[in-house]
Amino acid sequence: MIAKNRSIPKEIEMYEAIIRRLPANHPRKAEFENKLSRKKAGYKGEKELDYHISQINHSSFTILHDIRIPYNDTHFQIDTLFISNSLMIPIDSKYYAGTLEFYPEFNQMIQYLNGNEKVYPDPILQTKIQGRQLEAFLRSHQFSPPPFEPLVAITNSQALIKNPTQNKEVSSRVFKSPGILYKIRPYLEKYQEEVLTDQDIKKIVKLLLRKHSPYLPDLTELPYSDFQKGVECPACNTIGMEKFHSLWGCKKCGHTSKDAHVAALKDYFLINGQSITNRQFRDFLGIPSIHQARRLLSQLDLIITGEKKGRVYTPGKNF
Numbered sequence: 365m366i367a368k369n370r371s372i373p374k375e376i377e378m379y380e381a382i383i384r385r386l387p388a389n390h391p392r393k394a395e396f397e398n399k400l401s402r403k404k405a406g407y408k409g410e411k412e413l414d415y416h417i418s419q420i421n422h423s424s425f426t427i428l429h430d431i432r433i434p435y436n437d438t439h440f441q442i443d444t445l446f447i448s449n450s451l452m453i454p455i456d457s458k459y460y461a462g463t464l465e466f467y468p469e470f471n472q473m474i475q476y477l478n479g480n481e482k483v484y485p486d487p488i489l490q491t492k493i494q495g496r497q498l499e500a501f502l503r504s505h506q507f508s509p510p511p512f513e514p515l516v517a518i519t520n521s522q523a524l525i526k527n528p529t530q531n532k533e534v535s536s537r538v539f540k541s542p543g544i545l546y547k548i549r550p551y552l553e554k555y556q557e558e559v560l561t562d563q564d565i566k567k568i569v570k571l572l573l574r575k576h577s578p579y580l581p582d583l584t585e586l587p588y589s590d591f592q593k594g595v596e597c598p599a600c601n602t603i604g605m606e607k608f609h610s611l612w613g614c615k616k617c618g619h620t621s622k623d624a625h626v627a628a629l630k631d632y633f634l635i636n637g638q639s640i641t642n643r644q645f646r647d648f649l650g651i652p653s654i655h656q657a658r659r660l661l662s663q664l665d666l667i668i669t670g671e672k673k674g675r676v677y678t679p680g681k682n683f
């Protein structure tokens with residue numbers, strides 16, 4: 365059973381909005397383009413792993429995708445978590461390209477790519493630490509967690525995995541996405557003793573879902589004034605559509621749209637936080653009339669708090 369699906373990370377949506385709104389010559393534009401492409405590649409790899417999970421019989425497990433739990437002034441993140449009555453399997457997904465040599469004896473992994481050599485922390489150790497944190501978190505909530513067995517998925521199908529020291533942990537814990545069943549099976553056979561009841565698992569899942577807090581990039585060093593304001597033309601991507609009665613019109617390509625302001629408001633929420641006033645809305649979208657702005661805002665799925673000038677709009681559940 366899948367208790368939490370994977371959805372497009374908010375982080376990706378934020379980077380997309382930032383890139384859309386930063387002018388072409390902005391000094392930090394390339395940095396966010398890099399972050400976006402890395403994050404997108406990782407997400408693609410995770411979705412591929414999800415596909416292989418969906419192909420195996422996972423009925424003895426409850427599965428949570430992409431959880432991030434605050435614990436002891438920090439957070440631990442688990443890309444995929446399998447929970448059964450007798451076992452937990454946290455899986456870390458790594459979308460690394462090139463040749464990957466694992467040296468767990470020295471807590472490192474070396475990547476060879478395009479003639480370059482780069483050292484990374486050992487992903488097996490990282491996943492073990494996440495598992496320990498999960499264990500401690502569950503104990504702190506009065507659960508007696510079952511044993512856990514961490515795994516590392518290399519989700520880039522082009523990567524070449526090498527285990528030069530023939531380390532047993534590498535061969536038993538690291539795998540390419542299509543091989544998931546064969547990595548899980550030995551652990552299923554090893555742990556037969558029931559530690560958690562079905563009821564416990566339900567409670568744990570509920571707790572994890574309640575505590576889940578997705579990572580959001582800190583944009584405090586990116587001034588709001590750096591962003592281009594205005595409504596983007598959905599046809600030619602030029603920012604600065606003009607409002608004529610009930611339509612938005614593009615000066616550049618002549619395209620008209622009824623609801624182009626919705627995407628602009630979404631961008632505002634992504635780059636400037638989850639609330640907007642009528643004045644901020646008019647300023648960002650370039651709407652002169654306070655009444656027209658209020659009418660547009662009232663037609664959207666937004667939550668209204670405060671009165672008159674103090675009125676603030678925040679996104680509703682389906683916005």
Ligand SMILES: [Zn+2]
Binds near residue numbers: 598619
């Ligand atoms: Zn246009």
